[in-house]
Amino acid sequence: MSKNLSIVNKDLKEERDKINFNVEEFTNWFYGGAEKVKEKKYIENYFLSDKDLNLELDTSYLSYKDKYEEAVRRSIVVYKKLYKLHNEMGGTHEDFVKIMENLRFTMGAINPEGNPFVLHFSMFALTIMNMTNDEQKAEWLPRIFNCNILGTYAQTELGHGTYIQRLETTATYDPKTKEFTLNSPTLTSYKWWPGNLGHTVDHAIVMAQLYSQGKCHGIQPFIVQLRDSETHKPLPGIDIGDIGNKVGFQTVNNGFLGFKNVKVPYKNMLMKNSKLLEDGTFIKPKNAKLNYGTMVIIRVHMIIDAACRIAKATTIALRYSLVRRQSPINPNEIEPKIIEHITQQNKIFPGIAKAVVFKCMADYLTKLHLSITQEGNTGNLARMPELHALSCCLKAVCTNEDAKTVEVCRLSCGGHGFLRSAGLDDVYRNSTAAQTYEGENTVMLLQAARFLIKSFNEARNGGSLTEGVKYLFDFIGRNGKREIFDNSINGILRAIQAAAAGRTYIAWKHIEDDKRHNSIEVATNLAGVHLTKAAELHGYVCLLQVGIEEIEKIIRNVSPALGLVFKNILELFAVDLILNKIGDVIQHVDISNEDIEKLEKQMETLFKFFRTSAIGVVDGFDFSDPIIDSTLGSYDGNVYENLINAARKSPLNQEDVNRTFHLYIKPFMKSNL
Numbered sequence: 001m002s003k004n005l006s007i008v009n010k011d012l013k014e015e016r017d018k019i020n021f022n023v024e025e026f027t028n029w030f031y032g033g034a035e036k037v038k039e040k041k042y043i044e045n046y047f048l049s050d051k052d053l054n055l056e057l058d059t060s061y062l063s064y065k066d067k068y069e070e071a072v073r074r075s076i077v078v079y080k081k082l083y084k085l086h087n088e089m090g091g092t093h094e095d096f097v098k099i100m101e102n103l104r105f106t107m108g109a110i111n112p113e114g115n116p117f118v119l120h121f122s123m124f125a126l127t128i129m130n131m132t133n134d135e136q137k138a139e140w141l142p143r144i145f146n147c148n149i150l151g152t153y154a155q156t157e158l159g160h161g162t163y164i165q166r167l168e169t170t171a172t173y174d175p176k177t178k179e180f181t182l183n184s185p186t187l188t189s190y191k192w193w194p195g196n197l198g199h200t201v202d203h204a205i206v207m208a209q210l211y212s213q214g215k216c217h218g219i220q221p222f223i224v225q226l227r228d229s230e231t232h233k234p235l236p237g238i239d240i241g242d243i244g245n246k247v248g249f250q251t252v253n254n255g256f257l258g259f260k261n262v263k264v265p266y267k268n269m270l271m272k273n274s275k276l277l278e279d280g281t282f283i284k285p286k287n288a289k290l291n292y293g294t295m296v297i298i299r300v301h302m303i304i305d306a307a308c309r310i311a312k313a314t315t316i317a318l319r320y321s322l323v324r325r326q327s328p329i330n331p332n333e334i335e336p337k338i339i340e341h342i343t344q345q346n347k348i349f350p351g352i353a354k355a356v357v358f359k360c361m362a363d364y365l366t367k368l369h370l371s372i373t374q375e376g377n378t379g380n381l382a383r384m385p386e387l388h389a390l391s392c393c394l395k396a397v398c399t400n401e402d403a404k405t406v407e408v409c410r411l412s413c414g415g416h417g418f419l420r421s422a423g424l425d426d427v428y429r430n431s432t433a434a435q436t437y438e439g440e441n442t443v444m445l446l447q448a449a450r451f452l453i454k455s456f457n458e459a460r461n462g463g464s465l466t467e468g469v470k471y472l473f474d475f476i477g478r479n480g481k482r483e484i485f486d487n488s489i490n491g492i493l494r495a496i497q498a499a500a501a502g503r504t505y506i507a508w509k510h511i512e513d514d515k516r517h518n519s520i521e522v523a524t525n526l527a528g529v530h531l532t533k534a535a536e537l538h539g540y541v542c543l544l545q546v547g548i549e550e551i552e553k554i555i556r557n558v559s560p561a562l563g564l565v566f567k568n569i570l571e572l573f574a575v576d577l578i579l580n581k582i583g584d585v586i587q588h589v590d591i592s593n594e595d596i597e598k599l600e601k602q603m604e605t606l607f608k609f610f611r612t613s614a615i616g617v618v619d620g621f622d623f624s625d626p627i628i629d630s631t632l633g634s635y636d637g638n639v640y641e642n643l644i645n646a647a648r649k650s651p652l653n654q655e656d657v658n659r660t661f662h663l664y665i666k667p668f669m670k671s672n673l
């Protein structure tokens with residue numbers, strides 16, 4: 001960690017002196033090994049030390065346009081260095097991935113309100129890598145990696161983001177000219193939201209309804225040039241621009257795009273999955289949802305993003321809580337560090353546990369995605385629905401928890417948490433955006449619930465179930481009897497499983513009852529609230545189950561002292577979860593008031609143990625000061641000095657008297673109204 005050289009606040013030093021495990025060992029786990037930590041630090045420093053970035057400039061005070069222009073300038077500095085570093089490292093694809101992984105946070109520090117090129121290196125490149133045939137790869141990939149073209153992923157339209165089957169942009173094929181003609185037939189068919197689209201990129205993957213031989217063949221991806229390569233002027237027939245100010249992501253340059261008779265060559269339809277012969281014959285893919293593949297990959301990546309945002313927010317909240325003193329607990333004693341207030345521990349400690357468990361889930365899901373993709377490459381698509389359901393479910397549960405936790409961290413910093421310099425606002429804006437993009441979270445939960453209901457029917461009929469939903473058999477096997485609670489980690493898991501299965505049953509029954517009077521679709525809609533609750537509970541089952549399995553493995557491989565910390569973290573996650581879901585648990589589990597009181601007491605004991613480890617864990621997340629970028633969360637804990645220094649930099653403080661005094665205030669005060 002690049003630690004601030006100033007003297008560490010004595011309260012924070014005292015906390016660090018009491019840490020009873022090896023923080024570096026935790027960091028090595030979090031980043032996947034000592035070598036990876038070394039790499040991360042090197043890459044971070046390689047970029048952040050560049051004076052050309054001018055990181056001294058606080059971009060939050062700039063105008064909307066200036067912010068965008070500075071973000072583009074900084075990004076170019078970064079990407080030029082990226083290519084230099086890539087060559088120095090050996091120039092392999094793996095080297096590129098390593099740098100990109102480490103740039104995730106570094107880029108956040110450089111462009112706190114978003115990266116105007118993020119889609120080029122993520123959804124655009126990934127779609128070309130995964131949905132093209134060999135010829136198309138050879139044509140496009142070198143141009144993408146050399147940044148000779150810059151692209152985005154243009155799917156969402158003004159009228160439709162969720163129900164993509166009804167996108168309205170058309171691509172009509174003419175076998176005579178061997179061209180597609182792209183059109184936006186209505187206002188609602190305008191592309192709306194794609195990141196980097198407004199003024200940055202010159203190409204896009206455009207999702208459009210394919211028409212050939214007089215028939216519609218559903219949405220297909222096309223690579224489309226939007227702007228001239230020399231002048232960057234929109235090409236004929238392209239109506240393009242920025243969608244304007246937003247809640248966050250101000251420098252991501254989200255855009256709109258309309259087509260009027262735009263010609264696209266035959267070879268620009270991405271042909272790995274669906275195929276169109278030159279004569280216009282359409283050949284269906286093995287599974288129509290293969291064209292949704294890029295969204296699945298990004299949803300998987302979003303779990304680690306959520307873990308990291310929580311890790312960052314809890315680092316800020318905890319460090320601040322260890323130096324801020326307020327309100328004596330015993331009237332005659334000195335004011336304690338605010339962390340001594342148990343409610344403050346309740347705000348922050350479960351968040352730290354979530355960051356760790358989400359990281360376990362992200363690792364698990366990344367491996368699962370890889371293995372299911374490898375199966376897919378051999379033509380076996382059997383596990384695609386399972387991956388889709390799981391990635392939708394966890395994308396929703398983890399980003400919902402993320403936004404909630406970051407907001408609680410902000411509240412835990414009191415008034416100072418509301419300052420931009422506290423560093424929590426950008427984290428929150430990114431968290432809340434993630435609840436919507438890549439599939440709105442309610443919709444994602446409903447997709448997961450479809451899988452749960454299917455699995456429930458399968459279980460009732462004595463069929464086979466995938467590993468993650470086998471707990472549905474236990475519920476059916478109990479034949480209406482409630483699960484008996486036992487207060488162990490596995491007991492808590494069984495209780496959450498019983499609640500998830502019970503809620504799935506309620507939703508299933510709701511649908512079955514309604515089906516008598518309504519279509520299955522209407523019945524399913526009427527059961528929507530139960531379905532989303534069931535999917536949410538299923539998400540928690542997955543998190544706890546994977547958390548238990550992964551943390552048991554970790555404990556076997558780390559020192560006993562760190563093992564105890566992991567055990568503590570897992571229990572914190574589990575007990576916090578069951579207490580938060582107690583209403584659902586009571587419905588399906590034989591749990592007494594005494595059991596609940598015991599859990600509440602257990603939480604207090606867990607807090608007591610975690611009180612000494614917490615600072616070690618957040619230090620172990622290893623966010624350097626430029627990355628944490630927070631007056632409240634810097635390593636040295638000198639929050640008051642940081643706050644006043646940041647305030648002094650306000651543009652209003654660069655002069656004693658602002659001109660509005662003479663222009664408006666003084667005449668107003670002298671006017672006697």
Ligand SMILES: CC/C=C\C/C=C\C/C=C\C/C=C\CC/C=C/C(=O)SCCNC(=O)CCNC(=O)[C@H](O)C(C)(C)COP(=O)(O)OP(=O)(O)OC[C@H]1O[C@@H](n2cnc3c(N)ncnc32)[C@H](O)[C@@H]1OP(=O)(O)O
Nearest residue numbers: 161162163164165195289292305384385388437438439450
């Ligand atoms: C500190 C900070 C650190 C780091 C963070 C930094 C930065 C963040 C980085 C990047 C972020 C930047 C930019 C954000 C970019 C955002 C991009 C986007 O948002 S792109 C647009 C995304 N859009 C969506 O997600 C659309 C959502 N809708 C859908 O996915 C589909 O419409 C939906 C799945 C809801 C329905 O599809 P539809 O075709 O209508 O299906 P239908 O209902 O008929 O049938 C469902 C049927 O299909 C199966 N299925 C659906 N999808 C899949 C799939 N992918 N794989 C397999 N199967 C699938 C589904 O299971 C169901 O099957 P059954 O019928 O039940 O058998």
Ligand SMILES: Cc1cc2nc3c(=O)[nH]c(=O)nc-3n(C[C@H](O)[C@H](O)[C@H](O)COP(=O)(O)OP(=O)(O)OC[C@H]3O[C@@H](n4cnc5c(N)ncnc54)[C@H](O)[C@@H]3O)c2cc1C
Nearest residue numbers: 153154155156160161162193194195433437438439440442
């Ligand atoms: C910051 C940001 C970045 C984005 N970047 C991109 C990008 O790069 N490329 C791109 O193509 N798109 C992008 N998007 C668009 C994004 O993917 C969509 O906004 C998102 O998928 C939600 O779709 P929607 O806007 O149509 O919401 P809607 O579907 O209109 O949602 C509105 C409400 O209706 C509800 N609803 C809709 N359908 C159902 C249903 N079936 N059942 C129950 N409730 C339902 C939702 O739950 C929600 O409460 C971005 C969006 C944001 C906010």
